[in-house]
Amino acid sequence: MSISVKNITKRFDKFVALDDVSLEVPSGSLLALLGPSGSGKTTLLRVIAGLERADEGTVLCQDEDITKANARDRKMGFVFQHYALFRHMNVFENVAFGLRVRKTAKQEIAERVRELLHLVRLDGLERRYPSQLSGGQRQRVALARALAIRPRVLLLDEPFGALDAKVRQELRTWLRQLHDEIHMTSVFVTHDQEEAFEVADHVVVMNFGRIEQTGTPHEVFERPANPFVMDFLGNVNVFQGRVVNGRVHIGGMELECPHYPYDDSREATMYVRPHELDVHHTPNGVASLEATVQRINPAGPIAKITLFSPEFGQGLNVELSLDRYAELDLQAGDTVYVSPRKVRVFVPEYVI
Amino acid sequence: MHNPSAITSTRAAQAASHATRDPLIVQWTLTATAIATITLLIVVPVASVFYQAFADGAASYWNNLVNDADTWHAIKLTLIVAPIAVASNVVFGLAAAWTIARFRFPGRTILTALIDLPFSVSPVVAGLMLVLIFGLRGYLGPWLREHDVEIIFALPGLILATAFVTLPFVARELIPVMEAIGPEEEIAAVSLGARSWQIFSRITLPNIKWGLLYGIILCNARAMGEFGAVYVVSGHIAGRTDTMPLRVEKLFQESNNAGSFAVASLLMSLALVTLVVKVALERKTRCDLAEAAQLTDVGAEA
Numbered sequence: 118m119s120i121s122v123k124n125i126t127k128r129f130d131k132f133v134a135l136d137d138v139s140l141e142v143p144s145g146s147l148l149a150l151l152g153p154s155g156s157g158k159t160t161l162l163r164v165i166a167g168l169e170r171a172d173e174g175t176v177l178c179q180d181e182d183i184t185k186a187n188a189r190d191r192k193m194g195f196v197f198q199h200y201a202l203f204r205h206m207n208v209f210e211n212v213a214f215g216l217r218v219r220k221t222a223k224q225e226i227a228e229r230v231r232e233l234l235h236l237v238r239l240d241g242l243e244r245r246y247p248s249q250l251s252g253g254q255r256q257r258v259a260l261a262r263a264l265a266i267r268p269r270v271l272l273l274d275e276p277f278g279a280l281d282a283k284v285r286q287e288l289r290t291w292l293r294q295l296h297d298e299i300h301m302t303s304v305f306v307t308h309d310q311e312e313a314f315e316v317a318d319h320v321v322v323m324n325f326g327r328i329e330q331t332g333t334p335h336e337v338f339e340r341p342a343n344p345f346v347m348d349f350l351g352n353v354n355v356f357q358g359r360v361v362n363g364r365v366h367i368g369g370m371e372l373e374c375p376h377y378p379y380d381d382s383r384e385a386t387m388y389v390r391p392h393e394l395d396v397h398h399t400p401n402g403v404a405s406l407e408a409t410v411q412r413i414n415p416a417g418p419i420a421k422i423t424l425f426s427p428e429f430g431q432g433l434n435v436e437l438s439l440d441r442y443a444e445l446d447l448q449a450g451d452t453v454y455v456s457p458r459k460v461r462v463f464v465p466e467y468v469i
Numbered sequence: 470m471h472n473p474s475a476i477t478s479t480r481a482a483q484a485a486s487h488a489t490r491d492p493l494i495v496q497w498t499l500t501a502t503a504i505a506t507i508t509l510l511i512v513v514p515v516a517s518v519f520y521q522a523f524a525d526g527a528a529s530y531w532n533n534l535v536n537d538a539d540t541w542h543a544i545k546l547t548l549i550v551a552p553i554a555v556a557s558n559v560v561f562g563l564a565a566a567w568t569i570a571r572f573r574f575p576g577r578t579i580l581t582a583l584i585d586l587p588f589s590v591s592p593v594v595a596g597l598m599l600v601l602i603f604g605l606r607g608y609l610g611p612w613l614r615e616h617d618v619e620i621i622f623a624l625p626g627l628i629l630a631t632a633f634v635t636l637p638f639v640a641r642e643l644i645p646v647m648e649a650i651g652p653e654e655e656i657a658a659v660s661l662g663a664r665s666w667q668i669f670s671r672i673t674l675p676n677i678k679w680g681l682l683y684g685i686i687l688c689n690a691r692a693m694g695e696f697g698a699v700y701v702v703s704g705h706i707a708g709r710t711d712t713m714p715l716r717v718e719k720l721f722q723e724s725n726n727a728g729s730f731a732v733a734s735l736l737m738s739l740a741l742v743t744l745v746v747k748v749a750l751e752r753k754t755r756c757d758l759a760e761a762a763q764l765t766d767v768g769a770e771a
Contacts, residue, residue, distance in 0.1 A: 168656060188659050195660040201653035204760055205675045214671075215661035248760055266661055 118179045118269045118302055119144040120165060125174035127160055127326075134160040135171070136326040142270070142319075144179075145300045147293070149313035152323035153349065158306045159274055161323070165304065166272050167191045178269055194263030196273040200255045202247040208234070208258050209243040215266035233261040236295070253284040264301075273305035277312065289316050310350045314338065322346050344463045347388045354394070354433050356387040365462055368428045370404040374462050388461045391436040396422065396445060397454045405456040408433055410449050415442060422447065424455060518737050521730035533731040539707045540732060543716035550624070550699075550712060551692040554631035558688055559681070562639025567673075569640075570647035581644070587636045595633050596701025599626060622704035627712065630698035635691045642684030642754075646677050649758050679753035686750065690743040694736055 120142040127135040135157045142148050150158040163169035165176060167188030175184045183191055203211050210217075212230045221229075234240055237257040247255055256276060263271060276292070277285040293316050296303055307313050313320050314334040322329045322337060322345075330342040341347040348355075358367040361382040365374040377383070397405070408424035411432070415421075420442035424433040433455060437445070447453070523530050535541055569581055587595065601607050603620040613620060620626045654676070658668045674681075696714040703710035711719060713732055720729035 166660060168660065189662045189664065192662070193660065195657070197653060197657060199653060201657040203654055203657070203672060214658065214663070218658075218661065218663040218667050218671075262657075262661065 120270055120302065120304070121177040122161070122165065123175045123177070125161070125164055125171045125176070127157075127164060127169065127171050133326050135164065138174075138326070138328055140321060140328065140331070142302060142304055144302055146318045147296045147303045147305070147316065148319040148321060149317035150304060150306045150321050150323060151308070151310060151313040151349075152329075153308060155325075156323040157326040158308075158323045160326075162272050162274055162304060162306050165270075166193050166195050168195070192266060192269050194266065194268030194271045196256075196259045196263050196271070196276050198275040198278050200247070200259040200279075202255055202258055202262070204247050207244050207246050208239065208250070211247070211258055212261045212265050214262065219266070229265060230261075233265055236264070237261045251284075252280045253288060256280065256288060264299075268301070271301050271303040273303065275306055275308070277309075278307075285312075292316055322349065324349070341388075341461065344386060344388065347461060347463070352391050352434055354389045354391065356389070356429065358385055358387055359383065360385040360462060360464055365460060367460075368406060370406055370456075372404055372457070372460055374460075377462065377464055383464055385462050385464045388463070389457045389459070391421070391434040392419070393457055393459045394433065394435045395456050395458060396424075396435055396437065396441075396447070397456070398445065398451075400454045403456045405454040406433075408453055408455050410447050410451045410453060413447060413449060415439065424453065426455075515737060515741075518730055518733050521726060522734035524730075525727050529727060530731050530734075533728040534735070537728060539711065540716055540720070540728065542708050543711045543713050543732070544735070546624075546627070546711065547693055547713040550627045550631050551689055553628050554635055554692045555685060555689050557628075557632050558635055558639050559685060561636065562643055562684060563681075565640040566643035566647050569644050571652055584637050584640050587634055592630075592634050592695065592697030592699075593701055596630050596698035599629055599633070599698070599702050603629075621702050622706065622710060624710075626702035627699055627710060630702045631692050631695050634695050634698050635688045638688035638691060639681065639684035642680050642687070643677055646680035646754065646758065647673075650676050676757070679750055679757055683747065683750040683754055686743055686746050690740060693739055 120140075122138060122140040122142075125135050125138045126133070138157070138161060140161070150161060152158045160169060164171045167183070167186060171184070175182055177183065178191070203214065206214070209230055212233055213226050216226045216229060230243070231240075234243065237260055239254060239257055239261070242250070242254065247258070250258065256279075260273075260276075277288055280288065289312060292305075296316075305316070317334065319331065320334050320337045321331045324345050330337055330346045332340075337346065338350055341350060347353055356367045358365055359382050360366075360374050360377045362380050363373065363375050363378045365372045365385065365387060367387055374385075377385070397403075400407075406426055406428060408426045410422060411425050412423040413420065414423075418439070419436045420439055422435040422437060422442075424435060425431075426433055435455065533540065534544070565580070565584060569577060600621055602609055603613060603626065604610050605614065605621070607621075610621075618625075620629070654672050655668050658672050663671070694714055695712075696718070699712055700715060703712070703715060705711055705715050705719065707716075707719065713736055717729050717732045717736070720726075720732065
């Protein structure tokens with residue numbers, strides 16, 4: 118079922134956690150709320166779940182206004198960051214809880230729990246207690262418990278935040294597969310852009326209680342709406358320069374910038390991702406910056422090179438394919454020439 | 470293989486353990502002092518209570534308890550007063566612990582401090598406070614008399630005094646337990662569709678049960694043994710408002726040592742049972758708290 122959030126504002130004393138936020142979650146989609154801590158993403162999730170009451174605005178589920186509905190009547194599956202499993206109940210009872218409080222028949226409970234434990238691959242662990250499970254297993258019990266009530270939507274608050282890197286990776290892949298199987302409208306909160314891109318159909322980037330950008334992972338990554346999104350979505354090199362007549366000047370380097378065709382020179386900030394920089398031993402005619410190699414980290418699928426640009430007095434991060442790295446045969450201390458393949462320019466709002 | 474640095478570090482460890490370990494003579498002196506003090510102040514008096522109680526034999530002991538009408542009444546009265554006081558403090562304790570552990574509101578610190586007040590007020594003063602309110606010349610006295618309600622020198626007064634003095638026990642036990650467990654499981658239960666009473670009976674109560682039982686045991690022991698506050702409000706009318714501790718004192722004043730110590734031995738047995746249960750429950754509560762810490766700290770490790 119689809120969820121619409123309209124003009125939601127939520128304050129905690131003087132702190133504005135959500136500032137006039139509107140959001141559409143299409144039916145059957147998997148959407149990620151992405152942002153730094155304090156950006157309001159968890160508050161928004163809790164407002165949708167009814168665990169937090171908004172000061173202004175409305176929440177619709179399909180076409181039903183559920184703004185004033187109590188959390189217990191919303192039928193939304195919620196998976197908590199630290200799982201919040203019932204410690205005195207075994208796995209079976211944890212998953213069965215939502216059915217028991219609804220007075221479901223015993224036979225039906227047993228069947229549904231078995232089915233769910235199979236779905237989350239925990240068959241045979243019915244009698245274990247939460248303290249006897251690993252982090253990943255607890256997380257899957259929490260998921261099964263949330264799904265048991267056949268929720269209208271599934272809400273997950275930093276679902277993998279408390280797990281170690283390997284388990285987190287496995288569970289991400291698994292959550293995506295699970296979603297493709299059951300097609301339940303799902304919203305999950307994360308501060309990890311990689312996680313959001315890997316799992317979600319739609320990414321919503323939040324900051325200071327506002328939505329900065331909404332789109333598919335590709336759209337958001339390739340066409341960031343503003344410097345914040347650009348900066349937040351992974352490593353980025355930042356340069357201060359000027360734009361005039363459709364051209365950017367970064368130090369001695371000059372590049373095309375067609376979306377600023379005006380003839381008054383303005384300060385602008387340039388963003389280049391590490392993998393969008395190329396390195397040469399000689400200035401080969403392309404616009405480039407001189408830099409020295411400081412550190413090389415060739416471990417992993419790409420080589421990470423740290424350069425220092427004396428002209429800007431700042432470090433540059435470059436990511437090269439291992440082939441390209443081998444071809445260049447870089448050594449620390451080498452002088453190299455760096456040229457960007459792609460630059461994003463953000464010109465501050467025009468002020469008269 | 471001789472690794473010189475390994476040898477030095479072993480020596481350093483030995484030196485450190487020498488430095489931190491006291492000489493044997495100090496250990497023995499301290500241990501002996503502790504044992505002697507406990508024997509003198511606790512073991513001997515406790516043993517002598519039972520010795521005195523049974524000085525004239527078991528038959529006389531039984532006789533002193535059951536066939537003395539006033540003593541028998543005092544035992545029954547204590548068995549009425551204490552459970553009612555404990556029950557009301559369980560209700561209060563649950564409500565107060567819930568309020569303090571789950572909500573942030575102005576005056577929360579003051580409320581927490583006020584719960585402890587009965588610990589620091591002398592029980593005699595507590596009794597006097599009740600007399601000042603409900604006594605004949607108290608604020609509500611004349612009105613109560615007009616409506617034929619007896620509080621002071623009657624059962625309600627005894628219950629009020631006992632409940633006041635034992636007020637902190639249950640709340641004090643529950644607040645740290647509920648704070649350690651946190652509200653997450655209750656919130657999870659709400660999201661799964663549970664009603665308030667279902668959350669309380671299926672989630673909250675099972676999580677705090679050992680702490681609650683521990684509070685009840687301590688509260689009950691104190692309630693049955695309460696003397697000062699009850700002394701003031703009871704008017705110590707034998708066969709009517711005397712509870713067990715008051716009866717012990719009265720029999721002792723009447724130089725009825727065997728009778729006095731027989732009742733005292735009952736109170737003492739209660740204390741010993743309480744002690745055993747308390748140790749067992751403390752272990753359970755500690756396990757619960759450790760589990761709470763383990764379940765909520767997974768995030769910190771990763």
